[in-house]
Amino acid sequence: MSSIIQLLPDHVANQIAAGEVVQRPASVVKELLENAVDARATDIKLIIKDAGKALVQVIDNGLGMSVTDARLCFERHATSKIRQAEDLFSLHTKGFRGEALASIAAIAHVEMKTKQDQEELGTHIIVEGSKFVSQEVAVLPKGTSFAVKNLFFNIPARRNFLKSDTVEYRHVIDEFHRVALAHSNIHFTFYHNGSEMFNLPPSTLRQRIVNIFSGKTNEKLVPVQEETEIVSIQGFVSKPEFAKKNRGEQFFFVNDRFIKSGYLHHAVMAAYDGILKDGAQPSYFLYLTVPPNTIDINIHPTKTEIKFDDEHALYAILRASIKHSLGQFNVAPVLDFDRDSNLDTPYHYKDLTGETPTIQVDGNFNPFSEEKPSKQFSSYRKPEPTANWESLYVGLKQDTDEIGQMTFENEEVTSSLFNDEEVEHSVHKTYQIHKKYIVSSIKSGMVIVDQQRAHQRVLYEQFLVNMTVHQASSQQLLFPLNLFYSSSEMELIAELQLSLRNTGFIFEENNTDHIVISGIPVNVTESEVSLVLEQLLSDLQDGIPESSFSQNDTIAKSMAKSLAVKTGTHLTEKEQENLVNGLFACKDPNVSPFHKPTFITMRVEDLDKKFAI
Template identity: 90%
Template sequence: MSSIIQLLPDHVANQIAAGEVVQRPASVVKELLENAVDARATDIKLIIKDAGKALVQVIDNGLGMSVTDARLCFERHATSKIRQAEDLFSLHTKGFRGEALASIAAIAHVEMKTKQDQEELGNHIIIEGSKFISQDAAVLPKGTSFAVKNLFFNIPARRNFLKSDTVEYRHVVDEFQRIALAHPKIHFTFYHNGSEMFNLAPATSRQRIVAVFAGKTNEKLIPVQEETEIVTIEGFVSKPEFAKKSRGEQFFFVNDRFIKSGYLHHAVMAAYDGILKDGAQPSYFLNLTLPPHTIDINIHPTKTEIKFDDEQALYAILRASIKHGLGQFNVAPVLDFDRDSNLDTPYHYKDFDGATPTIQVDGNFNPFSEERPSKQFSTYKKPESTANWESLYVGLDENPNESQHLTFENEEITSSLFQDEEVENSVHKTYQIHKKYIISSIKSGMVIVDQQRAHQRVLYEQFLLNMTVKQASSQQLLFPLNLFYSSSEMELISGLQLSLINTGFVFEENDTDHIVISGIPVNVTESEVSIVLEQLLNDLQDGIPESSFSQNDSIAKSMAKSLAVKTGSYLTEKEQENLVNGLFACKDPNVSPFHKPTFITMRVEDLDKKFAL
């Protein structure tokens, strides 16, 4: 029998490896930016077109590469970071496995230009699908320029799995922000389709965070700093009142490398225990510095997960340091407008000593004496004699018929438990049970309605109708609302603006970091606007649907979920009736917008069976 196992060709092996390293354009952005940082660049430019599908280019002023290194960097497992297995536990750089460039070159058109500072000429290399097309000398500036074009050009199936440009662009922005936040001393510039999206000058960590997320980021940050033998923690967490429902602004950096850790996230949430609303998520930007030999960063293909040597101690230190930072914020002096200023010590009396009071005693004072005491010792006034108390009632018995008559309002009893008169008018049409279900009688028995799901269905169809007909009613605000968002959130809102206008929102101004709303839908209160928009952004964080109908459907579902009456809310009898009537007036009253049943029916025969012996 002939052998059936054979070695894969290099270009096939590279394409398979690319499946682990390169999942989307954002993966290319991550690898190229990390290489630029490892090259000790102080100025890095990121240029993309069509969300990275057509072009991803990174230009840096780093060390550059020699002729030999420029060719070897595209070979599998070729790296300058490690020499032996032990080096994996003493890493101080980002890339180290030597698979990124080989994988990228296997599935795209790559053009690299690089030059070292001491060399007169640089190298210009072109590779298409792992095949070297050319390598020539060229006059170039110091540093390296990588241009990755036509991603997945030779794997159409992988290209078909890419999302819309909006979604892919958002993933690219996420990767860019992670690298930029981890290295505030480097100048980063980001261009998309010829437009400058970010221009981040070298700054401190706090300034970099504010520059990336804009808005009111600066006023919500609380510094966190702790230095121990195990770990050094530096960074910022947000004040509790700025917590959001989404988990967008949450960053852990270990030795300047972005990671994801549910264990460390739990430590942060434990520090906020008792001061956050249910479902709220705080923002945090925390950089943990640990000895390289105490962590293993080679457990995940994308290197976003790390194994720690002593997780329990790290958990306790992180939780305590955040609690300490929050405690310092809470005990800081604040303006109290309810304090009575009359009780404050005047400023010009602050250095005065209080005078000791003098005590005078009248040795001749006799409490049983009839004489009036001296005024300087007492102001006591002896009550008048009450011997003639009958005089208080003189005249009350005269003309008794003219005396004032008092009338008392008797409580009228309108019904009785066993009274048969007008029973039909006193019977409730609906009942609320446990502030969750509404029971209404029907001819065959009764119907039990889930109030939250029913209201979701009513609101969903109402919003969808308004967006389809484009005749939504708006209520004008006396004072316009200013809502601040990050750049990525503003990008999403811009894509949703037309649909939001059709639901009843009126946008007065759209800036780079905030929006001004002067009108809102009639069934939305002013205090609910920020909650509705935040929930909408959270629901659509994986991308805005391309078709207008799908977009309207997603917005209607999100707004219905935010505005629907919640379980545990008390409803009056009128509100119960309106909700039940509104549900059965819907086109599809049987299920909520999320395909959950809104009501069940129970027949009289079913009840009879329950009571049958």
């Protein structure tokens, strides 16, 4: 009987390993950038085409590699960081992953050029699908250049699973941000399809954050600094008023390595407890330095999750340090129990000087005299006699007759107050319960409407019609709005501008870090514009749909969710009636845009059963 178990060929093993290491072009970007950082480069260039599907190239001026190292780096389990198993627990460089370059070379065309500073000539190697095509000597500058072309060329199924260029480009941007933020002392340049997207010179940490996210980032940041035996914390958190709905600008770095930690995120949110709106997410850029032997970085294939020895102490220190910074910079409210607020001077009296009161006494005043005093000392001033006072009474009798006639008519009206028709007319048609539901009577019983979901449905269909028919009306703003966003958010807004114009937005100009809006839809207030766009950007984090209908549908849903009346809002009787009438005028009034029921009905028979005993 033949053997069932057999060893896989190297190229097949590399392709299987690539499935774990290389999931998308952003994975290649991460590997090559980290290798460039470990090579002690001071200048790193990232060049991509078609969101990395056609080309990912990283050029650095680091140490370079010898001829032997250049060949060995494409072998499995090849690394410059590990000599023995104990080294896994004391890593000071980027994460150990011996299959990285071997996996990349197994599923792409790789061209590597490298040269050490002390050597006169460098090495030029071409690998295609784990096969070495050529290796030759070449005249090259100091450093290393990796060009990865045609990713997943030999695995069509994996290539078909890649998302659109917009989505893949955003993943590449995220990886670039993580490496660039971790190393502010390195000059990074990023090119996409021949256009320069980022040029980040060496700078301080604060300046690096501002250069990446642009806009008014600088005024949003509050510094955090803490030194303990367990951990050293430095970085920045955002002021509560600049919190967003999405979790885009949230970064944890442990020993200059980007990580994701729900536990540490909870510590940050606990520090903001009581000063954030519901659902708001603060931005933070926090750098933690801990002894390497107190963490385990090998619990996740991509090294984005790590294990701490003493998580509870780290949680408490992080929460306390952020809370202290927010209070120190007068961001969080501070209570002073020794101060009596009743003694505070009101603002409009703060700069006024007090007037000394004067006393005037009438020596001739006799309280028992029947004659009135000749001089008044009160502040009352007797009005001057009006000229032609007789004209004030002209037509008085005619007006009096009309008033009497009107009063008589009113008496006739009030006499019919208790007629059946009038009583029926005065009954409320709708009622609001707990500022959440609207109850209205129908022939068979009553209908109970969820006001928020109903308004979402009404707004959703309105926006969809406006975008489809292109007949949206706008209201002109007296002063244009300047809204600042990061570079990635600006690209999203640029792609959505045509659809947003169809809803009623008017854009005057687009700059690199902000947009200028001069007109907004008629059912959007000026204060709601930033909230609407912020919610839209949050909903499109995973990318913009390809088809125009899907784009319009997504935008209409997002704007309806932002602008719909919320639970807890009091509605007048007229507003309740308009909302109910608007709901049942919709094409599909039964469900909200998010497929939740908008109303339920209760028949009189159902109510009778409730009372039947």
